[in-house]
Amino acid sequence: MLYKTITFDQIENKEHRDTITYLREVLSKCVDGLVKAGATRYICSASKAVSNEFNVDGGEFSLFRTQFSDSLSLTVFVGDKKGTVNLNSFEESSLDEAVKTAIASANAAAPDPDWQVAPKENPAVFIGGAVDGNNDRLFERFREFIDTVKADYPLIMMEQAITSHSGWCSVYVNSSGTEFATIGGNYDFEIMFSGHEGDNASSFVVEGLSENNLDTPFIKKGRIAAVLDETQRQIYTKTFDGKFTGTLLAPPALLADLLFSAIGNFTSDSSIINKTSIWLDKIGKQVADSRLTVSFNPSDERIVHNEAYSFEGFRSKDYDLIKAGVLTGFTISAYTANKTGYDRAPNSSGAIIVAPGDKPLDEMISSIKRGIFVGRFSGGEPSINGDFSGVAKNSFLIEDGKITAALSETMISGNLADLLFNIIDISKETVENGGAVLPYVSFGNITISGK
Amino acid sequence: MLYDHVTGNIHSFDPQCHVELRAQINKSRRASMLSGSLIGNSRNEASGVCCRVYKNGFYGFASSAEYTDASCKAVLNAATNNADFLAKHVYSGKPGIAPLPTGEIRVSQDYPDPEQKYFIDFIKEVDNYVSSKYPTLISRVVSASAESYEKILAVADGYCTHSILPRSYIYVVMTAEDNSGQPIELYEVFGGFGSFDMNFTDSSALHDKIDRLYEHLCRKKEAVYASAGIKTCILGPMMSGMLAHEAVGHTVEADLVLGGSVAGPNLGKVVASEKVSLVDYAHTAFGKPTPLPVYVDDEGTKADDALLIDRGVLVGFMNSRETALHFNMTPHGNARAYAFSDEPLIRMRNTAVLPGKDKLEDLISSIDDGYYLINSNNGQADTTGEFMFGVTLGYEIKNGKIGNAIKDTTISGVAFDMLKTVDMVSDEMEWASSGFCGKKQPMPVGMGGPSIRCKVNVGGK
Incomplete structure (x- = not known):
């Protein structure tokens, strides 16, 4: 706003x-x-x-x-x-x-x-x-x-x-x-x-x-x-044996978690000063599927928490961190920018907006052969290289295009950097909660493990 | 030290209500170096007064950053009005708070508050040691942190108190490249109860510990992926402490029991092997002060230990005065507030799995194919008891011997299932106390335990 x-x-x-x-x-x-x-x-x-x-x-x-x-x-x-x-x-x-x-x-x-x-x-x-x-x-x-x-x-x-x-x-x-x-x-x-x-x-x-x-x-x-x-349909859950590689359907809340984890690992002040970011040489290059645009727009009317200026006293401006899959810069402060020679981010990178795709959510689900809908991810901090694994909470199995059993004791694992290239679909629908405007996104090649 | 404006107001408390009037000051000092640059250098203080009134089955609460006799009266009035607002709009039907024995415990002493230069000079020394001895690190972070929480609580029934809880720590984080060129990281925390200059007088005292951290990091450079699945594992003291706090402790907080946690229907039942006992300690454990002692909680309950699991049987919850009445249990002093502007919530204090009689070396030698999991960077648990811990430091165990380090992974399980698989418990005991528990408000908590042998689901390849 x-x-x-x-x-x-x-x-x-x-x-x-x-x-x-x-x-x-x-x-x-x-x-x-x-x-x-x-x-x-x-x-x-x-x-x-x-x-x-x-x-x-x-x-x-x-x-x-x-x-x-x-x-x-x-x-x-x-x-x-x-x-x-x-x-x-x-x-x-x-x-x-x-x-x-x-x-x-x-x-x-x-x-x-x-x-x-x-x-x-x-x-x-x-x-x-x-x-x-x-x-x-x-x-x-x-x-x-x-x-x-x-x-x-x-x-x-x-x-x-x-x-x-x-x-x-x-x-x-x-x-x-x-x-x-x-x-x-x-x-x-x-x-x-x-x-x-x-x-x-x-x-x-x-x-x-x-x-x-x-x-x-x-x-x-x-x-x-x-x-x-x-949640009412997740009272009775199933577990499954073994593991498979399938599709992760991420609702907006999970998408926010995944994106902020990637941003923390690859574009934050500490990862740039430390030079531990695996995106250090990726400005101007493709870091995600070309359908993905990630913006930080505190002045968007759907965002409740405005940000008029930065701590240092710069007026905040909206910006795209990833535009059509291409990294435009890092989410860094003026201090880090001065220390490293990169440009500072135009705002504090909290008001996240992901551009919608063109596929209705129902069609996205029907096109998934085998996968998992994960409402919440309970995982450890991803490794610096982006490897992550954790428990798929509030989740459902997706089989032959339909959401079926609620799951428990199921883990998912993958790599955040790879994930952004493995986008299958981005939904036409977006969800607003005052702090973010996000669609549903499906990702391929996720390891899904049962007991 | 805080001046006492609150106790003199007790005479004006409505005898038909339970009233808490609390003055508090939280102080924190931070200094942080990232690869030699001082990126953090701050001193923070937040002080004020609050009042909580329990009336007609509702709590009214008000706080003010201004701390004067007049503001004490103002928050008392505002809190009463807030409780009245709810009673006007909703019917509660809840009974009043049961009275407690009255008394007074004053454990305050004035702890030193070193100037910022002391913190900065100390971390510079530590950073110099790390950078000169280990020049091949990609990056390093050395941070100093000190906090203190001083409170004066006035209640008409229960214990009035004046207390100070100080704690201070040094954090060392090392990042290196592994053999495939990928960055890997390990960290260690040093310190505990007490002011910074009490805990840290000589930086060379940390050298051995830093060297051990670097040795682990070198082993981690050659780490292998853990093999996924249910494995026999040893959870070291930091991991068993996290299990005690996250996977069991939260489910037995009475407010979460009322919200439907798995503990409710399991009270009085076997939830763990008989080798497992679990206690939330107040101020003394094993004959020594706990890492973060609590003598009186923020409702005026004199604190003592809460026995939660006794030889495998779930025997109790952690309560506020209100939930203790609901469950017909005794409150043990678990109602704690973080800041002057916060109301007391049911919180843990120093939660631990009790040590057993086995030797750590016997735990290791008993495993043919499993893992020794030593440290974690975070842990989360569900009200169902399903938990997930990130593992940042762990080793394979092959044929009874420690093998390769493993790459970062996660473990998961359901607490009351997993605890039934515990079949060996070591006789050592370690505490960690640098963390904050998150539950509406942050809260400094201690957690600890021995090493335990159990079966748990390991994430991995």
Whole structure:
């Protein structure tokens, strides 16, 4: 979602304007102290937030929690030496102490010329999302969901359900003269549940989403209803002997896990600085099937959590990490970029969007001779080279184009880099959960092992 | 040390409710070097006050980063209003919290908080040792971490307390190329309870341990794929501790039992071989302080040990005061909150498989074809007890002898099935305490155990 950009004078809500003014004063005091104490550069931010959260445990309403939160972060440079202090107090004595500690931490560090503060950007106030929450409406939506699950999904035990609204004001300043403020808010929803009949039970499932409004019942969002239905059908599972090589049908949640594992192994700061990435020489080259495009677009209207600027103070821009199968760059910070000579990523690479394909999901399933649908993967960290193996949770066998028995004690293994070349189909349908927009993808050549 | 604004408010608690008023400060210090560059250098503090009120079958909770007498009263009012909000909209029918004996335990002492320079200088020394002695490594990470959790809890019934829990660690990660040119990695964690300058005074004390880690890494350069399938394995202390925590511990947390975990219908039944006993220790185990001692939990329950599996039989759950009443059990002090802004949840403390009488060398020599699995980088388990652990350090056992190292793999199984296959338990005992358990909130926990011989599904080729 693209935040609206305004000036400080255009903030209409007096409470927001007062809070932003207060945070600017807090930061001004800190910056004065830092500069007097010898800071040559700095990146500082302060925020105030209020969160209201409803909890259901074991299917019953249990807790209503309110949090009033403050946070202050001072990153300071003395020459090329950097130190950071984070705290949650704006008291005068705390600010003085934080300034002293930040300077002492920087002085203790080794100089590193690759730390960067972005050049000056025009001042801006970013505003958007569900800034002011409606607790009564949120509670009613939540109760409606809990009642719907009890009525329509009788085999589901809601182990925990949490919904909340958070609203915040924050201010960011750096030594290049940039000053940004943000006024934002959103609703979050997360459920953990399993299917039960007598003493038989499915694996647990976690689903979540973020929203900017409460217009639509939670049950109708994302894959919530589909996963509740699948979980009721996973109470009775089968195991099979031996192993076979087949197709993995990944729903959006699993696709996100697989892609973020690959990104962590092959394009992250540590893998590039360490030179352990097997994609180190792959920029501009094919790293995936040509139908795969992976983008990070925080300004997309389907993404709830906006990102207006980076830690260093660069304005965030949408970008494609993999375009038609070709790697365009790495998901690295300005620091790593300076250290390695590659370009920094245009944003922090969280708001993932994968372009849809042209095949309906039903047709994808009908074309699978033998394979597995895996709702959740419970695996170890993949090896640096991308080898992975783990348990296929919330999974079904696919045989002759049909989803058949629910499975347990089944493992899948493969290699993340190979996987991206072994794409069979990408679905026409996509699923949104506020943080990602993803299709279903089927992958070939996966080792599927039973007991 | 935190100033006590909370205890003086006890007189204003509604006697018809259970009320907890807690002030807390969490501190963390981090420094991290990646191949000689200082990439992390930060000091964090988060403090404030919270109140939780149990009224009419609902919890109301409120927290504030401001910690004054006025903010104590404000969170008390807000928490009460939140409990009232739920009672206005939903009928609970739950009984009140059962009262507990009252008392006070103050175990606080002021631990030193070294300046950031101490952390940075120490990891520089360790990094210099690693880089000069092992120059062929592709990369290395040396990190220092120290945390402390100081709390003052005021309750009208139960135990009031003032406590500090400090822990500190050094992490060393080494990456090398294996014989086929692929990167391989191993890590080790050193440290435990206590402030950083208590645990780390001389970097040379770590040299032997770092050398052993490098020896394992060299063996791993020639590692072979494990053979997939059900295998006889020895799980070393780190792996048996993870089993205790992930695969059994979570399923016997009473809130997850209420949510339908596999433990519910198995209470009182045989779930493991008679060689297996499992305890969640509070503050003392085997005559020594536990790695992360808890004396009073965040509901005011005086903490003692929770016996979970007694010679193969599932005998108990870990409870809050509310779930203990539901299950007619005694609470042992498992309700813990991570931050000042968090409500107490049922959490483990120091969970361990108890040692047996066998010798590790006898476990090894008893296996003709199997694996010795030593370390893991992560573990996950289901409420069904189905678990998966990543294995980062392991060896083949062939004809009773340690053989080749194995490449990274995973093991999996169903806890209450797998534990029935345990037929040898070693007499040694090791703890790990650097990790965080994740369950809505993070939580520092200890886990440990001996080496156990069992049958488990090994992933591989």
